[in-house]
Amino acid sequence: AARSQILTTSTEQPDRSFVRRDISFEKIVSSVEHVKGARWDAFNACHGDWGLLMVLYLARHHSGLTLRELGDRVGGMDYKAVSHRITRFKKCLENDSTLKQIERKCRSEMANGET
Numbered sequence: 001a002a003r004s005q006i007l008t009t010s011t012e013q014p015d016r017s018f019v020r021r022d023i024s025f026e027k028i029v030s031s032v033e034h035v036k037g038a039r040w041d042a043f044n045a046c047h048g049d050w051g052l053l054m055v056l057y058l059a060r061h062h063s064g065l066t067l068r069e070l071g072d073r074v075g076g077m078d079y080k081a082v083s084h085r086i087t088r089f090k091k092c093l094e095n096d097s098t099l100k101q102i103e104r105k106c107r108s109e110m111a112n113g114e115t
Contacts, residue, residue: 032055036051
């Protein structure tokens with residue numbers, strides 16, 4: 001049974017395997033919307049907006065979507081660009097305690113289903 005929960009990705013990351021996640025992309029977006037206090041449509045297209053970056057980061061870790069699938073969900077972003085933005089955002093999280101608190105709030109929303 002546990003083996004059916006292990007997935008591998010396609011050519012974008014052929015050696016990476018991970019455990020299937022079950023939080024939907026929509027739930028992640030909803031959680032970030034609630035914490036940010038803004039609708040997805042208002043910040044999805046904004047370059048460098050922490051809301052978009054938070055959605056990408058959380059979805060990568062909790063939804064099981066590939067980089068390519070995430071790029072498609074946010075409007076056709078290339079999977080390499082998605083990877084680059086997630087990596088940069090992770091570094092920002094390490095250095096910005098306020099952003100880290102926001103991330104915790106979003107994770108809490110996702111876990112509790114308060115959205």
